[in-house]
Amino acid sequence: MKVLVGVKRVVDPNVKVRVKADGSGVETANIKMAINPFCEIAVEQAVRMKEAGIVTEILVVTVGLPQCQETLRTAMAMGADRGILVETDVDVQPLAVAKVMKAIIAKENPQLVIMGKQAVDNDCNQTGQMVAALMGWPQATHISKVEPAGDHAEVTREVDGGLETLTIKLPAVVTADLRLNEPRYVTLPNIMKAKKKPLEVIKPDALGVDVTPRLTTLKVVEPAKRGSGVKLADVAELVNKLKNEAKVI
Amino acid sequence: MSTYAAPLKDMQFVIEELVGLADITAMPVCSEVTADLVEAVLGEAGKFAAEVLDPLNRIGDRQGAQLANGKVTPPAGFAAAYKQFTEAGWNSLSGPTDFGGQGLPHIVAMAVQEMWNSANMAFCLCPMLTSGVIEALKLRGSPEQKKLFMGKLVTGEWSGTMNLTEPQAGSDLSAVRTQARPEGDHFRIKGTKIFITWGEHDMSQNIVHLVLARTPDAPEGVKGISLFIVPKFALNADGSPGGRNDVKCVSIEHKMGIHASPTCVMAYGEGEGAIGYMIGAENRGLETMFIMMNHARLGVGLEGVALAERAYQHALDYARTRVQGRAIGQKSGDRVTIINHPDVRRMLLTMKSQVEAMRALAYTASAALDKAHHHPDEAERKRNQAYVDLLIPIVKGWCTEQSIDVASTGMQIHGGMGFIEETGAAQYLRDARITAIYEGTTGIQAADLVGRKIGYEKGATAAVVIAQMRATAKALAGHAHADIAAQHAAFVRAVDALAAATQWVVDTFPKDPNAVAAVSVPYLKLWGIVAGGWLMARAAGIASVKLAAGGDPEFCKTKIATARFYIEHILPQAPALAEEVTGGAASVLAMSDAQF
Ligand SMILES: Cc1cc2nc3c(=O)[nH]c(=O)nc-3n(C[C@H](O)[C@H](O)[C@H](O)COP(=O)(O)OP(=O)(O)OC[C@H]3O[C@@H](n4cnc5c(N)ncnc54)[C@H](O)[C@@H]3O)c2cc1C
Ligand SMILES: Cc1cc2nc3c(=O)[nH]c(=O)nc-3n(C[C@H](O)[C@H](O)[C@H](O)COP(=O)(O)OP(=O)(O)OC[C@H]3O[C@@H](n4cnc5c(N)ncnc54)[C@H](O)[C@@H]3O)c2cc1C
Numbered sequence: 001m002k003v004l005v006g007v008k009r010v011v012d013p014n015v016k017v018r019v020k021a022d023g024s025g026v027e028t029a030n031i032k033m034a035i036n037p038f039c040e041i042a043v044e045q046a047v048r049m050k051e052a053g054i055v056t057e058i059l060v061v062t063v064g065l066p067q068c069q070e071t072l073r074t075a076m077a078m079g080a081d082r083g084i085l086v087e088t089d090v091d092v093q094p095l096a097v098a099k100v101m102k103a104i105i106a107k108e109n110p111q112l113v114i115m116g117k118q119a120v121d122n123d124c125n126q127t128g129q130m131v132a133a134l135m136g137w138p139q140a141t142h143i144s145k146v147e148p149a150g151d152h153a154e155v156t157r158e159v160d161g162g163l164e165t166l167t168i169k170l171p172a173v174v175t176a177d178l179r180l181n182e183p184r185y186v187t188l189p190n191i192m193k194a195k196k197k198p199l200e201v202i203k204p205d206a207l208g209v210d211v212t213p214r215l216t217t218l219k220v221v222e223p224a225k226r227g228s229g230v231k232l233a234d235v236a237e238l239v240n241k242l243k244n245e246a247k248v249i
Numbered sequence: 250m251s252t253y254a255a256p257l258k259d260m261q262f263v264i265e266e267l268v269g270l271a272d273i274t275a276m277p278v279c280s281e282v283t284a285d286l287v288e289a290v291l292g293e294a295g296k297f298a299a300e301v302l303d304p305l306n307r308i309g310d311r312q313g314a315q316l317a318n319g320k321v322t323p324p325a326g327f328a329a330a331y332k333q334f335t336e337a338g339w340n341s342l343s344g345p346t347d348f349g350g351q352g353l354p355h356i357v358a359m360a361v362q363e364m365w366n367s368a369n370m371a372f373c374l375c376p377m378l379t380s381g382v383i384e385a386l387k388l389r390g391s392p393e394q395k396k397l398f399m400g401k402l403v404t405g406e407w408s409g410t411m412n413l414t415e416p417q418a419g420s421d422l423s424a425v426r427t428q429a430r431p432e433g434d435h436f437r438i439k440g441t442k443i444f445i446t447w448g449e450h451d452m453s454q455n456i457v458h459l460v461l462a463r464t465p466d467a468p469e470g471v472k473g474i475s476l477f478i479v480p481k482f483a484l485n486a487d488g489s490p491g492g493r494n495d496v497k498c499v500s501i502e503h504k505m506g507i508h509a510s511p512t513c514v515m516a517y518g519e520g521e522g523a524i525g526y527m528i529g530a531e532n533r534g535l536e537t538m539f540i541m542m543n544h545a546r547l548g549v550g551l552e553g554v555a556l557a558e559r560a561y562q563h564a565l566d567y568a569r570t571r572v573q574g575r576a577i578g579q580k581s582g583d584r585v586t587i588i589n590h591p592d593v594r595r596m597l598l599t600m601k602s603q604v605e606a607m608r609a610l611a612y613t614a615s616a617a618l619d620k621a622h623h624h625p626d627e628a629e630r631k632r633n634q635a636y637v638d639l640l641i642p643i644v645k646g647w648c649t650e651q652s653i654d655v656a657s658t659g660m661q662i663h664g665g666m667g668f669i670e671e672t673g674a675a676q677y678l679r680d681a682r683i684t685a686i687y688e689g690t691t692g693i694q695a696a697d698l699v700g701r702k703i704g705y706e707k708g709a710t711a712a713v714v715i716a717q718m719r720a721t722a723k724a725l726a727g728h729a730h731a732d733i734a735a736q737h738a739a740f741v742r743a744v745d746a747l748a749a750a751t752q753w754v755v756d757t758f759p760k761d762p763n764a765v766a767a768v769s770v771p772y773l774k775l776w777g778i779v780a781g782g783w784l785m786a787r788a789a790g791i792a793s794v795k796l797a798a799g800g801d802p803e804f805c806k807t808k809i810a811t812a813r814f815y816i817e818h819i820l821p822q823a824p825a826l827a828e829e830v831t832g833g834a835a836s837v838l839a840m841s842d843a844q845f
Contacts (some may be wrong), residue, residue, distance in 0.1 A: 187338040192286070
């Protein structure tokens with residue numbers, strides 16, 4: 001079985017993000033970047049399935065700047081076989097990425113697409129769902145377990161009330177949640193090998209996809225600073241404040 | 250409590266811009282070592298250091314290694330971390346490719362090792378000693394010996410140790426007494442070695458001891474010492490570990506620092522003698538050791554850089570959170586975090602600027618070592634070997650001594666809490682203290698510097714380096730960046746001081762070596778301070794060019810400001826040290842023993 005994994009390059013989760021001076025977004029220049037943690041889990045899952053003999057080939061795909069090649073190399077050092085960078089300097093939105101994925105799926109015919117449930121930069125939680133919709137494939141989001149068997153897969157989803165176990169027909173799109181696995185540390189020999197694995201760079205145009213953003217960001221601001229607290233006399237005063245000042249009850 | 254973050258930007262800047270990765274990549278055997286590979290390797294190593302090794306550092310300090318019934322148990326988590334470390338292939342980084350190593354150049358190993366040491370120096374000593382044994386095998390091992398030992402040492406399945414020191418033979422290894430009696434295809438080793446780092450433990454399947462000993466008819470002194478490999482488990486015919494060899498750990502030391510690293514008294518040959526194999530020619534053991542010392546001393550100098558970096562990160566974290574006092578002149582209003590106090594900023598900069606200067610110097614030596622080994626042109630190899638030979642005692646002596654100062658300043662920034670073990674600031678100081686002692690004390694480094702590296706060659710290599718410093722000084726003079734140009738005079742004074750002191754050493758050494766010895770440590774320190782200043786000045790120059798070309802503005806501006814601090818606050822020590830060197834010997838020698 002061939003698996004396609006979508007990965008995204010984001011600001012390293014350990015870095016404190018800063019809003020750009022002009023409020024157009026967050027600062028990414030000269031900031032440490034990393035593979036999105038949920039995408040890393042997605043790659044790990046594919047690699048484990050390959051090690052278990054279920055998967056024969058892992059293709060990783062990303063959309064973005066030339067520097068995204070590093071993200072693909074990381075995924076290949078983890079164990080992915082080859083990578084495709086769809087290169088653009090447009091700040092792509094979920095629908096554009098989903099369309100790119102659709103075009104690549106059409107060429108590559110994977111049986112399973114694994115993506116992160118969301119990216120930690122903008123928390124959209126949309127791309128996997130959109131890919132499934134565009135393909136007309138089944139989808140299982142927020143999964144903590146996936147076991148392909150023949151033409152279907154058994155998946156466990158993390159839902160509000162607990163865990164939901166489903167059987168989905170393949171091909172399908174699944175998105176990884178935190179508890180799906182714990183990604184491995186990349187080994188040094190695999191970093192060296194990853195350098196020699198095939199990495200293809202193509203432009204969205206070549207796939208016939210228009211990645212122009214459809215949503216406009218008006219302004220990005222830091223969350224308001226928390227003011228200092230006040231001491232209240234009793235519960236009655238608390239209830240009163242919650243009702244009339246905070247207007248939450 | 251801070252967590253370690255590898256200083257990737259500075260490491261990459263030093264490797265790529267200051268030392269010049271292009272020169273390394275240009276050498277045929279290093280052609281694969283491109284900037285993106287270096288970035289990937291450093292990035293992953295940084296992650297491993299921060300997430301696996303750093304969290305074990307406190308535990309290691311608290312628990313320490315334990316000895317019971319001849320078995321040494323490392324602190325909780327160490328064995329698992331070692332397994333993870335070796336399985337991830339980190340042990341094989343610079344190992345020879347024909348034995349499963351990755352064959353990466355020294356400069357990459359250097360940066361990665363800095364991370365291991367910052368995160369957990371006591372742990373890092375184990376793989377570091379293993380690489381020492383690999384180095385010995387590479388240099389002098391027979392094909393058969395390489396086949397038996399190399400592969401397992403490269404993977405880290407087996408670890409290594411260095412057994413030089415004996416109770417009567419520390420700085421002076423010519424006093425080694427351990428005996429080696431020939432028997433068939435091997436030797437029987439008998440004697441006691443002390444202070445053997447990671448001499449016994451159960452993290453690896455076998456331990457390969459490299460032992461200095463004397464054969465029965467060996468001449469007295471340095472020319473009668475041979476080198477042996479003694480495995481903890483004797484080898485079966487197929488090379489697999491068999492029964493216990495006649496070597497054991499009889500006690501471990503209670504130390505000031507590096508508690509997790511067992512420092513063992515090793516008893517060889519309490520029974521029939523431990524089976525050992527001679528490596529290299531008979532009576533030539535110390536020679537081999539001296540070649541290996543370049544790596545080992547550079548490695549210990551790097552420990553200094555690493556601990557200083559870690560102490561800085563720890564202190565910075567504290568300074569950003571500790572609230573104490575108000576800004577000068579403010580009588581009321583909010584109290585501030587101590588990073589706002591000018592004196593705390595000065596302390597932080599003293600740490601930061603020296604760490605960066607030390608890193609620049611250590612990595613420069615490392616790149617020179619790579620070129621000395623791999624450059625296709627013989628003249629270049631020779632030139633770089635002379636350069637690295639000069640730099641080694643300076644890196645070892647200066648970086649380790651400064652790391653103690655830097656870690657001590659880190660404690661100072663913590664105020665009273667620095668003295669309390671809870672904050673962890675004290676551990677870096679305690680751990681740093683050994684670096685100036687083992688692998689040759691600072692006094693021994695200084696003796697090497699004034700003797701073999703300056704005196705005997707009449708300062709020839711030193712003159713070349715000082716000329717390079719003067720070229721940098723020239724470039725500073727007319728520099729477009731005002732902050733850099735303003736440093737010119739102070740830098741020239743420092744180089745003049747070094748040149749004058751060097752001239753004095755060269756002139757005095759043949760007629761009065763005692764006088765030179767009396768001021769050799771201040772002279773070594775002078776070298777470190779001026780060479781560090783030289784590299785910081787060059788770094789500032791490069792940063793200004795990068796800045797103009799649209800490079801990372803925060804990094805470039807910070808580098809220029811840090812270099813300026815170094816030149817204004819650290820470099821002024823140079824003329825004072827030169828005065829001590831050229832005028833201070835007589836008072837040292839004038840005192841009689843009884844007067845002390
Ligand atoms: C924690 C720890 C780990 C160690 N690990 C190892 C190991 O793995 N393997 C190993 O073989 N050894 C190891 N050592 C030993 C270490 O290398 C020696 O302690 C060191 O070389 C100094 O020797 P010494 O202790 O005998 O001191 P001494 O040689 O007695 O020195 C005492 C003082 O005299 C000075 N001095 C001595 N001779 C001279 C001279 N000729 N000129 C000027 N000054 C001089 C020294 O600078 C020092 O200040 C370790 C030591 C420690 C404490
Ligand atoms: C072993 C021990 C015994 C002690 N015994 C006693 C005792 O018997 N009785 C008692 O009352 N106390 C005692 N102390 C407390 C001791 O006096 C304080 O630790 C000391 O005054 C420093 O205060 P601090 O620890 O709060 O550090 P901080 O005041 O937080 O200082 C942290 C750092 O910030 C710097 N700093 C703080 N404010 C300024 C400023 N305005 N300008 C510039 N720099 C500044 C300091 O120099 C220091 O480097 C003891 C402490 C220890 C560790």
